[in-house]
Amino acid sequence: MNAHKVLDAQGLACPMPIVKTKKAMNELQTGQVLEIHATDKGAKADLAAWSKSGGHEWLQSTEENGVFKFWIKKG
Amino acid sequence: MSVNEMTAKEVARKVIHKDELFILDVRNESDFNDWKIEGENIAVMNTPYFDLLDGVEEILDKIPADKEVLVVCAKEGSSLLIAEMLSDAGRSVSYLKGGMKAWSEHLEPVKIGDLSNGGVIYQFVRLGKGCLSYMVVSDGEAAIIDSTRMTDVYLEFADHIDATITHVLDTHLHADHISGGRQIAKKTNAAYWLPPKDAAEVQFEYQPLEDGNVVTIGNTAIAIHALYSPGHTIGSTSFVIDEKYLLSGDILFIDSIGRPDLAGLAEDWVGDLRETLYSRYRQLSDELIVLPSHFMIIEELNDNGSVARKLGTLLAENHGLNMTDEKEFRAMVTGNLPPQPHAYQEIRETNMGKITPDNEKQREMEIGPNRCAVR
Numbered sequence: 001m002n003a004h005k006v007l008d009a010q011g012l013a014c015p016m017p018i019v020k021t022k023k024a025m026n027e028l029q030t031g032q033v034l035e036i037h038a039t040d041k042g043a044k045a046d047l048a049a050w051s052k053s054g055g056h057e058w059l060q061s062t063e064e065n066g067v068f069k070f071w072i073k074k075g
Numbered sequence: 076m077s078v079n080e081m082t083a084k085e086v087a088r089k090v091i092h093k094d095e096l097f098i099l100d101v102r103n104e105s106d107f108n109d110w111k112i113e114g115e116n117i118a119v120m121n122t123p124y125f126d127l128l129d130g131v132e133e134i135l136d137k138i139p140a141d142k143e144v145l146v147v148c149a150k151e152g153s154s155l156l157i158a159e160m161l162s163d164a165g166r167s168v169s170y171l172k173g174g175m176k177a178w179s180e181h182l183e184p185v186k187i188g189d190l191s192n193g194g195v196i197y198q199f200v201r202l203g204k205g206c207l208s209y210m211v212v213s214d215g216e217a218a219i220i221d222s223t224r225m226t227d228v229y230l231e232f233a234d235h236i237d238a239t240i241t242h243v244l245d246t247h248l249h250a251d252h253i254s255g256g257r258q259i260a261k262k263t264n265a266a267y268w269l270p271p272k273d274a275a276e277v278q279f280e281y282q283p284l285e286d287g288n289v290v291t292i293g294n295t296a297i298a299i300h301a302l303y304s305p306g307h308t309i310g311s312t313s314f315v316i317d318e319k320y321l322l323s324g325d326i327l328f329i330d331s332i333g334r335p336d337l338a339g340l341a342e343d344w345v346g347d348l349r350e351t352l353y354s355r356y357r358q359l360s361d362e363l364i365v366l367p368s369h370f371m372i373i374e375e376l377n378d379n380g381s382v383a384r385k386l387g388t389l390l391a392e393n394h395g396l397n398m399t400d401e402k403e404f405r406a407m408v409t410g411n412l413p414p415q416p417h418a419y420q421e422i423r424e425t426n427m428g429k430i431t432p433d434n435e436k437q438r439e440m441e442i443g444p445n446r447c448a449v450r
Contacts, residue, residue, distance in 0.1 A: 015153040018125045041439065042149050049103040050125040 003035035083181035090114035091380035124153035213293030246324030248273035273310030278428035306348025307333035331448035332395030361387030
């Protein structure tokens with residue numbers, strides 16, 4: 001999936017993945033996609049819920065060797 | 076204003092003493108709805124931390140200024156962040172040290188009563204998950220029943236009261252929490268007892284716990300009589316201790332009864348469950364004090380934090396013991412089942428010794444409520 005920006009949040013514990021995602025999202029235009037890499041297991045549910053409440057579109061998530069990747073489209 | 080740290084133990088004391096507390100739970104909505112801290116005088120509000128990153132002004136008027144306020148999250152980090160924001164806004168608040176993870180793991184020991192010849196029985200109340208485990212002590216020896224994976228708590232407690240752990244027993248193969256039984260037995264060279272019908276697939280040595288077995292604790296002989304009581308699992312065993320206490324495992328709870336489906340065979344085992352509850356248990360003395368392995372709701376706690384009732388009281392008041400129509404009973408325990416506990420298959424495999432997840436994984440497998448009962 002093509003992303004306009006990739007955010008590396010690996011090794012960061014809650015709440016930092018979301019704090020950084022929020023900041024990165026502010027720098028994108030509506031319709032652009034942010035790709036996030038994280039290792040905190042709690043990040044997935046929180047990011048998905050945050051996307052929803054912020055009006056963004058949760059596109060996809062994958063997990064490989066303990067690294068989660070998420071794609072969110074700015075709403 | 077200051078941000079204070081509150082430990083799970085302090086929260087446990089507040090729950091037991093019915094103290095007032097206002098909790099701002101900043102986890103996401105689904106985690107909150109699944110499972111939260113509860114208490115008679117505890118008010119809880121859920122606003123996820125990620126909705127507060129721009130400021131806490133919007134919720135300030137919902138947070139009482141005249142009550143003690145605790146901010147809670149999954150592990151601690153987010154609650155500390157929000158607590159600091161509230162503090163900057165002029166509020167004095169605390170955050171829960173270790174978050175819901177610590178709450179899930181906290182065990183509160185409560186003395187249940189004295190046994191003959193100077194023995195004592197203690198209940199370890201895991202408030203965050205509703206699990207109950209036991210230590211029976213007599214003459215410097217101790218037995219542990221249905222232990223949680225927080226084995227250090229029992230080892231330290233036994234050390235503190237100068238008792239040597241000689242026997243470790245599980246009433247059945249647990250599906251809702253990881254048993255610490257095998258670890259404790261290994262560390263103390265104690266015997267580990269399991270009902271063989273539940274242990275067919277276990278990958279380690281154990282002592283087969285069978286109907287009529289008597290396990291003796293201390294020289295003065297506190298007897299633990301095993302009473303075969305299938306239904307929750309096919310091997311489920313209850314214990315009668317000192318002719319005074321009935322450890323009912325996951326068969327009978329205070330306000331509910333065990334569910335027969337977690338090992339996959341609800342239809343087969345519902346008959347056993349009925350036989351145990353409506354025939355075997357009724358042959359026992361009404362005066363026995365029932366000590367289950369779980370509680371479901373905080374109202375089941377007695378004033379001292381213990382979970383215990385006379386068998387006679389339960390026979391009269393527990394709905395699951397008062398369904399004369401067997402069809403109705405079957406329908407309730409097979410058709411009315413709550414969602415299964417989180418990761419229950421993996422928990423069973425861990426308790427069989429088939430898989431050995433690391434501590435972090437074990438912790439995650441146990442997150443959430445226990446859901447062992449039907450009402």
